[in-house]
Amino acid sequence: MLSRTVQKNLFKRSNAVSSVRFISAFSEIPLAPPDKILGIAEAYNKDSNPQKINLGVGAYRDDTGRPIIFPSVKKAEEKLLTAETEKEYTGIIGNKNFQNIIKNFIFNNSGKDVNGEKLIKDGRIVSSQTISGTGSLRVIADFLNRFYNTKHILVPKPTWANHIAVFNDAGITSEFYSYYDTSVNGLDFENLKSSLQNAQEGSIVLLHACCHNPTGMDLTAEQWDEVLAIVQEKSFYPLVDMAYQGFASGDPYKDISLIRRLNELVVAGNIPSYALCQSFAKNMGLYGERTGSISIVTESQEASTRIESQLKKLIRPMYSSPPIHGSKIVEQIFADESLFQSWLSDLNSVVGRLNSIRTKFYEKLDKTNYNWEHLNKQRGMFVYTGLTKEQVIELREKYSVYATEDGRFSISGINESNVDYLADAVNKVIAK
Amino acid sequence: MTVTSYYSNLPEAEYDPIVKIMSQYASDPSPSKIDLTIGVYKAENGDSYLFPSVAKAKKWLHANDPGHNYTNMAGIPEFTAGAREVIFGKKSAIQGKIASLQTISGTGACHMASLFLGECGLNNYYIGTPFWSNYQPMLEHAGAKVNHFRHYNPETREVDFESTVRALNEAPKDSVFLFQACCHNPTGADYSKKQWTQIADIMKERELFPFFDIAYQGFSSGDKDEDAWAIRHFYEKGLNLLACQSFSKNMGLYSERAGCLHVVVQEGVENPDTLDRVQGMLVTFFRMECSFGPAFGARIAAALMNKPELKEEWDQDVAQITERLQNLRKSVLQKLTAMDTPGNWDHVIKQNGLFWYTGLNEEQVSRITKQEHVYMTFAGRVNIASLNESNIDQFCRSLDKIVRETK
Numbered sequence: 001m002l003s004r005t006v007q008k009n010l011f012k013r014s015n016a017v018s019s020v021r022f023i024s025a026f027s028e029i030p031l032a033p034p035d036k037i038l039g040i041a042e043a044y045n046k047d048s049n050p051q052k053i054n055l056g057v058g059a060y061r062d063d064t065g066r067p068i069i070f071p072s073v074k075k076a077e078e079k080l081l082t083a084e085t086e087k088e089y090t091g092i093i094g095n096k097n098f099q100n101i102i103k104n105f106i107f108n109n110s111g112k113d114v115n116g117e118k119l120i121k122d123g124r125i126v127s128s129q130t131i132s133g134t135g136s137l138r139v140i141a142d143f144l145n146r147f148y149n150t151k152h153i154l155v156p157k158p159t160w161a162n163h164i165a166v167f168n169d170a171g172i173t174s175e176f177y178s179y180y181d182t183s184v185n186g187l188d189f190e191n192l193k194s195s196l197q198n199a200q201e202g203s204i205v206l207l208h209a210c211c212h213n214p215t216g217m218d219l220t221a222e223q224w225d226e227v228l229a230i231v232q233e234k235s236f237y238p239l240v241d242m243a244y245q246g247f248a249s250g251d252p253y254k255d256i257s258l259i260r261r262l263n264e265l266v267v268a269g270n271i272p273s274y275a276l277c278q279s280f281a282k283n284m285g286l287y288g289e290r291t292g293s294i295s296i297v298t299e300s301q302e303a304s305t306r307i308e309s310q311l312k313k314l315i316r317p318m319y320s321s322p323p324i325h326g327s328k329i330v331e332q333i334f335a336d337e338s339l340f341q342s343w344l345s346d347l348n349s350v351v352g353r354l355n356s357i358r359t360k361f362y363e364k365l366d367k368t369n370y371n372w373e374h375l376n377k378q379r380g381m382f383v384y385t386g387l388t389k390e391q392v393i394e395l396r397e398k399y400s401v402y403a404t405e406d407g408r409f410s411i412s413g414i415n416e417s418n419v420d421y422l423a424d425a426v427n428k429v430i431a432k
Numbered sequence: 433m434t435v436t437s438y439y440s441n442l443p444e445a446e447y448d449p450i451v452k453i454m455s456q457y458a459s460d461p462s463p464s465k466i467d468l469t470i471g472v473y474k475a476e477n478g479d480s481y482l483f484p485s486v487a488k489a490k491k492w493l494h495a496n497d498p499g500h501n502y503t504n505m506a507g508i509p510e511f512t513a514g515a516r517e518v519i520f521g522k523k524s525a526i527q528g529k530i531a532s533l534q535t536i537s538g539t540g541a542c543h544m545a546s547l548f549l550g551e552c553g554l555n556n557y558y559i560g561t562p563f564w565s566n567y568q569p570m571l572e573h574a575g576a577k578v579n580h581f582r583h584y585n586p587e588t589r590e591v592d593f594e595s596t597v598r599a600l601n602e603a604p605k606d607s608v609f610l611f612q613a614c615c616h617n618p619t620g621a622d623y624s625k626k627q628w629t630q631i632a633d634i635m636k637e638r639e640l641f642p643f644f645d646i647a648y649q650g651f652s653s654g655d656k657d658e659d660a661w662a663i664r665h666f667y668e669k670g671l672n673l674l675a676c677q678s679f680s681k682n683m684g685l686y687s688e689r690a691g692c693l694h695v696v697v698q699e700g701v702e703n704p705d706t707l708d709r710v711q712g713m714l715v716t717f718f719r720m721e722c723s724f725g726p727a728f729g730a731r732i733a734a735a736l737m738n739k740p741e742l743k744e745e746w747d748q749d750v751a752q753i754t755e756r757l758q759n760l761r762k763s764v765l766q767k768l769t770a771m772d773t774p775g776n777w778d779h780v781i782k783q784n785g786l787f788w789y790t791g792l793n794e795e796q797v798s799r800i801t802k803q804e805h806v807y808m809t810f811a812g813r814v815n816i817a818s819l820n821e822s823n824i825d826q827f828c829r830s831l832d833k834i835v836r837e838t839k
Contacts, residue, residue, distance in 0.1 A: 058502075059501055068499070069497065077494065085480065085482055086684075087486075088686050090687050132724075134720075147439050162719065162723070165719065165720050166721075273439075287501055288501055288502050288724060289500050289727055290724060290726040290727075303442075306443065306445075309445035309446075310442060310444075310445045312445065313569075316539075317570035319539050319540040319543065319689070319722075320538075320539035320689075321687065322689070323689040323728070324688065325688060325726065325727075325729065
């Protein structure tokens with residue numbers, strides 16, 4: 001044994017010279033901060049309390065706390081299983097059919113938006129399939145950094161943490177505009193407008209199309225009009241992120257009034273160009289399949305040709321082409337009217353459960369010393385409770401209720417069997 | 433600022449030349465046209481090919497549906513562990529020296545690798561010419577400097593080992609050498625074990641960093657272990673290195689984008705903290721580009737790598753494909769020899785993998801395309817897999833004719 005150890009040490013020493021530089025190269029790498037949401041999941045998994053609740057997850061769970069496969073998605077996969085005979089590459093920006101689905105479904109509102117229809121007909125929309133929402137944000141961030149004249153983005157405070165990380169990493173500086181006032185648990189609309197008015201002209205402005213993440217608080221149609229007036233006045237470049245289409249109203253067509261309004265302004269010549277990032281992660285439950293898109297509404301058909309060629313040039317060295325299992329599911333669903341209708345109804349029932357459990361949770365909360373009215377105004381997968389960091393920690397330590405420290409609850413973690421326990425725990429923490 | 437100035441300076445980007453050739457092929461009305469351009473394996477009848485093992489894995493996955501939930505940011509654990517074992521072998525895979533990240537196939541792996549090395553301060557690259565056309569833009573995208581040496585000698589039609597050694601000896605310390613572990617694209621000319629051994633020795637001595645791309649593991653010898661010999665040798669030598677792995681070709685999963693990046697951290701055993709930092713940095717970078725790798729392809733690949741009966745079948749699929757490629761190569765050589773085509777054509781059987789770097793010059797390629805309706809890349813690269821019983825005679829006759837015409 002001894003001789004083996006010596007040999008092992010000798011072997012190590014003989015490598016020491018060449019390894020030194022790389023040891024230091026790797027050692028200089030700082031430890032990346034752990035992802036908060038993953039940290040919560042880990043702590044939750046270790047907790048032995050049978051009544052523990054995980055409110056950190058950003059994915060849908062059914063009333064038994066389990067993830068679901070949309071029945072329409074399962075049917076589409078059954079069709080694929082028999083129809084698919086190869087897996088050869090799709091285009092760098094995905095195939096035409098997928099791109100047309102995005103254009104027609106979202107921009108043309110399936111034939112109900114005259115302005116969107118005109119933009120499509122005039123060749124003014126360039127769409128590319130991407131690696132879900134994150135990938136679409138990354139592609140547009142790199143694209144704008146290369147070609148747009150202002151490398152500065154305005155994002156709502158608060159926003160999804162990865163928005164800032166993606167843009168900063170792509171070389172675009174970010175700045176908050178006011179959005180939500182935690183002291184009153186509501187939209188801070190006056191400051192929202194004034195902070196936009198005071199921001200740098202020509203900036204990129206990030207707008208959440210619906211179900212604002214993390215607050216769940218959206219703008220009304222009238223408020224959007226006021227914001228879009230500032231966008232025009234300040235020549236901002238609108239970048240719309242739409243991760244939860246359908247989760248506000250249960251109807252994907254109703255949730256995209258911002259797109260309708262933007263199309264109208266573009267056709268009228270008041271806004272020259274805007275971009276949309278979207279994904280089917282939430283509204284088809286395709287999370288892990290990474291299915292999304294980036295679309296750029298351009299100034300002309302000729303500009304579209306140039307922009308499309310640059311998108312391909314940008315994406316090719318990053319990942320060559322997108323994964324197709326998820327996009328084929330989307331194509332199957334849109335190709336078959338009855339499957340499409342069952343998807344709409346699947347989505348509607350998912351959102352229905354979230355809304356009914358939201359109401360139930362609200363009903364059970366103690367309102368004597370705390371105003372919970374904001375819960376009824378918020379939409380989507382989250383409740384932005386307004387609880388302080390200390391209260392969130394107390395919930396975790398005393399009651400095994402796991403949420404992010406900004407007080408965001410993922411409603412999909414709440415169900416008939418734990419809503420009483422949860423409301424009770426929150427009431428106790430508030431009452432203190 | 434005027435509203436029309438948004439992208440006013442935006443030029444139209446040039447397309448990859450291969451796209452041009454493919455569109456020429458598509459519009460050629462000749463019934464006997466032959467397409468030998470794209471790097472995709474074709475079945476004997478010329479059709480696209482679904483691996484029988486993959487077809488079974490798809491059925492199994494459908495019956496045992498794990499759904500579409502978010503996976504892990506570092507990748508699906510069964511996938512990354514299996515992928516590591518395929519490259520490094522069972523023993524090394526679990527030694528605690530390797531950080532792995534599921535990526536958007538091979539391109540995504542190379543892209544993440546160059547971002548990662550940039551973070552480590554390694555930005556000076558060497559690649560042997562000719563090379564896969566995406567390498568240079570990929571490295572430049574990450575802000576790296578790219579130097580060239582000659583990988584292939586068109587006169588000998590073999591690797592240019594002298595040029596390689598010269599570059600290794602002249603490169604400044606901490607330079608990165610991008611090597612293809614087997615089945616070099618586009619030349620099919622690989623280093624011998626003896627040459628790899630010498631390369632490893634120089635790299636260790638001169639403190640250079642090996643960056644391996646392995647896109648065709650198994651297509652050289654038919655045995656995936658054998659084809660990973662170079663990487664395993666460098667690992668055993670105690671070198672830090674990284675390997676970019678794709679299952680596009682050796683599982684035929686092209687559009688599912690199943691790939692993996694592995695970073696070997698030799699001090700990982702003594703210093704698990706360093707390994708954790710490397711792993712953490714990979715995930716952080718990925719979070720800012722993709723968040724998660726796509727699940728479906730990785731699950732198919734994981735099934736093929738981890739389920740014994742599927743693994744055996746996958747091994748056989750790869751061996752059969754390689755055997756067919758080797759037989760086609762032999763057949764080309766026999767036919768050219770029988771016609772007494774001017775020149776030496778031995779390189780068709782010496783080269784490995786999907787591609788044969790014919791050595792036809794630009795004029796010959798242009799003629800064989802225009803006159804004979806045989807399509808290959810401008811550099812004379814032929815996809816061997818696109819040959820079959822119905823077109824191989826015509827291909828060899830066309831080649832013979834053009835070579836004689838231009839002699």
